[in-house]
Amino acid sequence: MDILRVARVIASCRFLVALTGAGISADSGIPTFRGDDGLWKRFRPEELATPEAFTRNPTLVWEWYRWRMSIVFRAKPNDGHRALAELESMGILRCVITQNVDGLHQLAGSRCVVELHGSIRRVRCTSCSYREELVEPPTEIPPRCPRCGALLRPDVVWFGEPLPSDAWNKAVELCSKADAILVVGTSGVVMPAASLPYLVKSHGGIVIEVNVKPSALTSVADVFLQGRAAEVLPKIVEEVKRFVTK
Ligand code: OAD
DSSP states (O other): OHHHHHHHHHHHOSSEEEEEOTHHHHTTTOOOSSSTTOHHHHSOHHHHSSHHHHHHOHHHHHHHHHHHHHHHHHOOOOHHHHHHHHHHHTTOEEEEEEOOOSOHHHHHTOSOEEETTEEEEEEEESSSSOEEEOSSOOSSSSOBOTTTOOBEEEEEOOTTSOOOHHHHHHHHHHHHHOSEEEEESOOOOSTTGGGHHHHHHHTTOEEEEEESSOOTTGGGOSEEEESOHHHHHHHHHHHHHHHHHO
16 A cells, blocks of 8 residues: 555656665675674674775775675676666656665666765775776785876775765755655665755655665655565556556
């Protein structure tokens, strides 16, 4: 019943955006951060995902990122990513704002994707402006800049670092215009990303959440759909199609 309600809202809204987190990629085999077997249960973020950790031990940090890259490069988008791409091609979803660094939304066909936390498929130089898109994890650890010889780092946001300002400004602009936001697979505890549903809500927009369990954002959600993104999102799209073709 709630799926029908959500489909009706989505089919009639003017400017829908999505905010996604690690949960949408869980069915593609990419570990989440805070689940029972999440990355932050097995590893300490301050040892692996901070600028200080990288300065202290770049090889250790790179070993961890090489392992995560090897998972991401093997992963394929799932039905959840594909459902959001389809909603965009139907002209309903304006953009996906994601905290994920795996690039699976783009591989599923989403054209407008705002990457708030960067991309694990890209490296950048710690000294000059060199950037490179990767097709596989680096073989030599830690990799060095071919232009200036300084260390390369994954082009992701670490704890204590600001978000890329262009991505953040675009996310705020989108959420300021949105009359609905679909929040998918995020625990909603990492700022500033977690503030975006509140921004939509603050000017009367509707917050729809899809998650396997309640999150820190469930209290702001107008509708909470419990289930896996790869199951729930395609069902929503099927129902939206029925409303749109009526
Ligand atoms: P989390 O690991 O914190 O949360 C994942 C969420 O997905 C949880 O709420 C799960 O209940 C939910 N979930 C798991 N499987 C799901 C499925 N199949 N379908 C739907 N929901 C599912 O991941 P994020 O919220 O993305 O930041 O974490 C936010 C940020 O914290 C990450 O971007 C990363 C991390 O530290 C940086 O690295 C800067």
